[in-house]
Amino acid sequence: MIRTAGGQLYTGISTDPQRRLRQHNGELKGGAKALRGKGPLQLVFVQGMPDRAAASQAEYQLKQLSKAAKEQRISEQ
Template sequence: MKNWYVYMLRCADGSLYTGVTTDLTRREQEHNTNDKLGARYTRCRRPVVMVWHEPHPDRASATRREVALKRLKRLQKEHLITAATLSG
């Protein structure tokens, strides 16, 4: 059984992108190199760097968390990123 992940990328312009995936490395690479598989939002904001991720047992819970994260203010997202950096 694969874990699902919610992740945040920091784009070259400093903006944050949030998504879900089962493979963090592959997904970051797709965002940086593949115009068909990378998100439209990140295509013109390359390079992107994975700055935060969180595991989930299934796609449904990962998607719910993604929606919740997208509703957060930028400062709240930055606090999550900082906390993860300090703890890991």
């Protein structure tokens, strides 16, 4: 999960979270439109998964959580 300067949380999957954060920050080509102009961005939660299918399922489950529940996950990491 990535936290925007305004405190919003963005959830996504990547094989290289640090590279993806750089893309979202505009340092590399390919960041999400939803995060443009919302920086600086901070990587706040990373969870390793065995494969893309498991990562997609975990992403879906995280997106269903309330912001309070996401914040709880972040603090437990």
